[in-house]
Amino acid sequence: MKEEDLHQSKDPxxxxxxxxxxxxxxxxxxxxxxxxxxxxxxxxxxxMNSLSPEVALSRISxxxxxxxxxxxxxxxxGLDSSSCLRITDLKSGxxxxxxxxxxxxxxxxxxxxxxxxxxxxxxxxxxxxxxPDFIFGEDADFQPEPSELPHLASWDAGKPECLLQLVKELxxxxxxxxxxxxxxxxxxxxxxxxxxxxxxxxxxxxxxAGLKNSWTGEFSARFLLKLPVDFSNIPIYLLKDTALxxxxxxxxLSVSFExxxxxxxxxxxxxxxxxxxxxxxSSALHIPAFPSGGCLIDYVPQVCQLLTNKVQxxxxxxxxxxxxxxxxxxxxxxxxxxxxxxxxxxLTLLLMWKDFCFLVHVDLPxxxxxxxxxxxxxxxxxxxxxxxxxxxxxxxxxYSPRWDGNEMAxxxxxxxxxxxxxxxxxxxxxxxx
Amino acid sequence: METPEPGQAxxxxxxxxxxxxxxxxxxxxxxxxxxxxxxxxxxxxPPQPAxxxxxxxxxxxxxxxxxxxSASAAAAPVTIPPSAELxxxxxxxxxPEKVIICLDLSEExxxxxxxxxxxxxxxxxxxxxxxxEMFVRTKHxxxxxxxxxxxxxNDDSMWLSGFTSDPRELCSCLYDLExxxxxxxxxxxLLNVILQKIELPQMENIQTIxxxxxxxxxxxxxxxxxxxxxxxxDAAKKMLQSPYFFFDVVYLHNGTEEQTEDxxxxxxxxxxxxxxxxxxxxxxxxxxxxxxxxxxxxxxKLLCHPLQRPFQSHASYSLLEEDDAPENEATx
Numbered sequence: 115m116k117e118e119d120l121h122q123s124k125d126p127x128x129x130x131x132x133x134x135x136x137x138x139x140x141x142x143x144x145x146x147x148x149x150x151x152x153x154x155x156x157x158x159x160x161x162m163n164s165l166s167p168e169v170a171l172s173r174i175s176x177x178x179x180x181x182x183x184x185x186x187x188x189x190x191x192g193l194d195s196s197s198c199l200r201i202t203d204l205k206s207g208x209x210x211x212x213x214x215x216x217x218x219x220x221x222x223x224x225x226x227x228x229x230x231x232x233x234x235x236x237x238x239x240x241x242x243x244x245x246p247d248f249i250f251g252e253d254a255d256f257q258p259e260p261s262e263l264p265h266l267a268s269w270d271a272g273k274p275e276c277l278l279q280l281v282k283e284l285x286x287x288x289x290x291x292x293x294x295x296x297x298x299x300x301x302x303x304x305x306x307x308x309x310x311x312x313x314x315x316x317x318x319x320x321x322x323a324g325l326k327n328s329w330t331g332e333f334s335a336r337f338l339l340k341l342p343v344d345f346s347n348i349p350i351y352l353l354k355d356t357a358l359x360x361x362x363x364x365x366x367l368s369v370s371f372e373x374x375x376x377x378x379x380x381x382x383x384x385x386x387x388x389x390x391x392x393x394x395x396s397s398a399l400h401i402p403a404f405p406s407g408g409c410l411i412d413y414v415p416q417v418c419q420l421l422t423n424k425v426q427x428x429x430x431x432x433x434x435x436x437x438x439x440x441x442x443x444x445x446x447x448x449x450x451x452x453x454x455x456x457x458x459x460x461l462t463l464l465l466m467w468k469d470f471c472f473l474v475h476v477d478l479p480x481x482x483x484x485x486x487x488x489x490x491x492x493x494x495x496x497x498x499x500x501x502x503x504x505x506x507x508x509x510x511x512x513y514s515p516r517w518d519g520n521e522m523a524x525x526x527x528x529x530x531x532x533x534x535x536x537x538x539x540x541x542x543x544x545x546x547x
Numbered sequence: 548m549e550t551p552e553p554g555q556a557x558x559x560x561x562x563x564x565x566x567x568x569x570x571x572x573x574x575x576x577x578x579x580x581x582x583x584x585x586x587x588x589x590x591x592x593p594p595q596p597a598x599x600x601x602x603x604x605x606x607x608x609x610x611x612x613x614x615x616x617s618a619s620a621a622a623a624p625v626t627i628p629p630s631a632e633l634x635x636x637x638x639x640x641x642x643p644e645k646v647i648i649c650l651d652l653s654e655e656x657x658x659x660x661x662x663x664x665x666x667x668x669x670x671x672x673x674x675x676x677x678x679x680e681m682f683v684r685t686k687h688x689x690x691x692x693x694x695x696x697x698x699x700x701n702d703d704s705m706w707l708s709g710f711t712s713d714p715r716e717l718c719s720c721l722y723d724l725e726x727x728x729x730x731x732x733x734x735x736x737l738l739n740v741i742l743q744k745i746e747l748p749q750m751e752n753i754q755t756i757x758x759x760x761x762x763x764x765x766x767x768x769x770x771x772x773x774x775x776x777x778x779x780x781d782a783a784k785k786m787l788q789s790p791y792f793f794f795d796v797v798y799l800h801n802g803t804e805e806q807t808e809d810x811x812x813x814x815x816x817x818x819x820x821x822x823x824x825x826x827x828x829x830x831x832x833x834x835x836x837x838x839x840x841x842x843x844x845x846x847x848k849l850l851c852h853p854l855q856r857p858f859q860s861h862a863s864y865s866l867l868e869e870d871d872a873p874e875n876e877a878t879x
Binding site for chain 2 (some may be wrong): 144192371446448449450451453454455456460464465466467469471473475492494495497502511527530531534547
């Protein structure tokens with residue numbers, strides 16, 4: 115997408131996403147001519163000419179409006195629950211004599227296995243009771259089995275959910291169709307079958323088997339898996355900070371096979387924004403490379419375990435920090451200045467030693483107690499020569515992650531007593547009153 | 548820690564304010580009645596030490612602490628609210644503070660009587676300016692959401708700066724101030740100036756839902772214009788009684804020797820304390836003729852977050868106490 119196109123875009127959301135760098139070019143859709151930049155899990159990405167839900171709804175024929183409504187307003191069909199369905203190319207099959215709004219056909223963009231499917235959905239404004247026709251983009255071979263489409267067999271234009279449900283059923287069929295195409299590569303078929311047998315993954319997969327490259331005869335595929343990691347015990351305060359609408363908390367693993375023999379395999383992890391934030395930011399997305407000669411049924415559980423460990427660390431860290439602060443309040447409670455009563459990430463104490471008042475700021479890291487808290491000592495009387503508060507940071511003082519909170523508080527007190535005299539001396543020697 | 552307090556269930560607050568042991572109240576043990584079961588005020592030492600505390604009045608606490616013990620002998624205990632009133636406390640969450648620093652610019656502030664560290668004489672305005680700068684910078688370092696405002700008090704009060712979360716903005720107004728002779732202290736005017744600029748939060752459940760912010764007035768005051776003439780408006784009364792408003796005072800006085808009029812500094816001090824109907828404010832008295840260190844230390848104690856700090860009489864900062872295990876485990 116050209117930058118100048120974006121700048122003229124009337125959709126502030128897409129401009130903002132671009133500027134925050136959330137659009138990642140490597141996910142550009144290869145089947146789409148316009149090189150749509152796709153970033154699932156980070157809110158809506160509007161293509162230049164895609165319509166906002168309100169505009170689409172205002173132009174569609176009134177009888178069809180309820181059906182479209184449930185699709186555009188938070189209709190989600192696939193694994194990637196944070197990406198919305200988009201509408202483009204809204205057209206009408208009526209003559210120009212028919213007064214608007216009377217649009218009855220459009221393209222629906224569906225995120226699937228890291229791609230975007232573009233299906234034409236064609237109603238007839240003059241006969242709104244009838245179910246629509248579908249054109250499945252360039253997948254001319256895709257011929258869904260009508261008997262597997264209950265919402266087609268008992269189509270009820272009066273039920274607003276009907277179209278959305280039908281699209282879901284079609285998508286399931288499409289998934290089967292793609293899996294069939296894996297037969298062109300026994301290696302990839304093996305990967306698929308072995309995952310299918312495992313109840314942890316078998317039911318939450320989306321497969322896209324790309325077109326064979328007519329030059330090289332090479333075949334490629336992408337597997338998108340929803341990872342069965344339990345995020346439910348992550349402390350709530352870590353999750354509510356994100357400004358983006360995360361939808362469901364989910365971890366998706368996308369694995370691209372660039373060749374049929376699985377020698378070029380590129381895995382990538384996607385986390386809902388709030389989960390990514392809770393696990394420490396973009397470093398949470400680091401996963402091991404796919405081992406050469408390895409297979410998904412071994413690799414995927416590894417990634418799950420890695421994520422689960424991170425979640426455990428974060429949960430444990432929260433409880434440990436809480437215990438630490440409780441212990442410090444026990445030992446120093448009458449001199450507490452402030453402490454973080456939500457995430458327990460920091461605490462400031464006011465202490466006195468021989469009439470000399472000083473502050474201790476304690477910062478507790480995300481992966482406490484593995485990572486040691488930082489202590490910052492501050493004199494209340496002194497500034498530095500450049501006018502800043504006079505303070506000194508201590509990162510390595512006697513510490514063991516195996517001590518409980520009580521022990522840490524006791525040892526900290528002992529450390530303060532040993533350190534303060536020299537801190538005071540330094541303050542009076544180097545600080546400005 | 549687990550023993551239920553009699554009378555607590557009905558949520559009614561007595562003189563020693565009982566708070567529910569919610570998740571955000573780690574020091575539930577602090578609010579125990581004295582062992583005699585009497586509804587004594589906070590002047591009596593609580594026999595059960597609150598978590599981590601020492602019995603009040605011990606050791607290192609500066610003389611500016613626990614002033615109520617001296618004041619109470621003369622006047623009626625000042626922190627006891629009329630028993631009919633309910634005083635609910637907000638949970639102990641470190642929500643953002645809006646701190647209104649009110650600096651007295653009467654001429655007493657520029658008397659060169661305070662003894663600085665190197666023995667030379669300095670004045671209260673000088674020290675106050677430095678300590679205000681320390682205060683706002685430190686609060687900002689602890690939590691960038693805190694906001695500050697500066698009000699100067701002459702015969703009337705004037706709002707100079709704020710609210711701002713940038714300490715430099717406030718400090719830029721802080722150093723070009725001059726003192727002058729002031730006739731009287733108009734507390735009503737000060738409160739009205741404040742009232743115009745703030746809107747206190749209204750929460751459905753005071754005890755369990757943390758407010759989005761609290762407002763704290765920090766008055767540094769030194770003139771001796773007699774007892775406070777104070778007839779608060781309804782709005783001012785409501786503000787003073789709000790669980791989200793705090794009126795902290797540092798009172799700089801000439802000391803006990805100078806008792807020129809009927810009112811001594813102790814009476815003025817007591818009348819400030821009377822403003823504190825909830826018993827949660829901090830009120831310090833410092834002698835203008837003493838070491839500047841005292842004033843420094845008061846400002847440091849005023850750093851404490853009003854929702855998380857102990858009652859002033861319970862506060863203790865000493866590091867030189869004995870190393871004994873805490874009586875109770877705090878829960879957070």
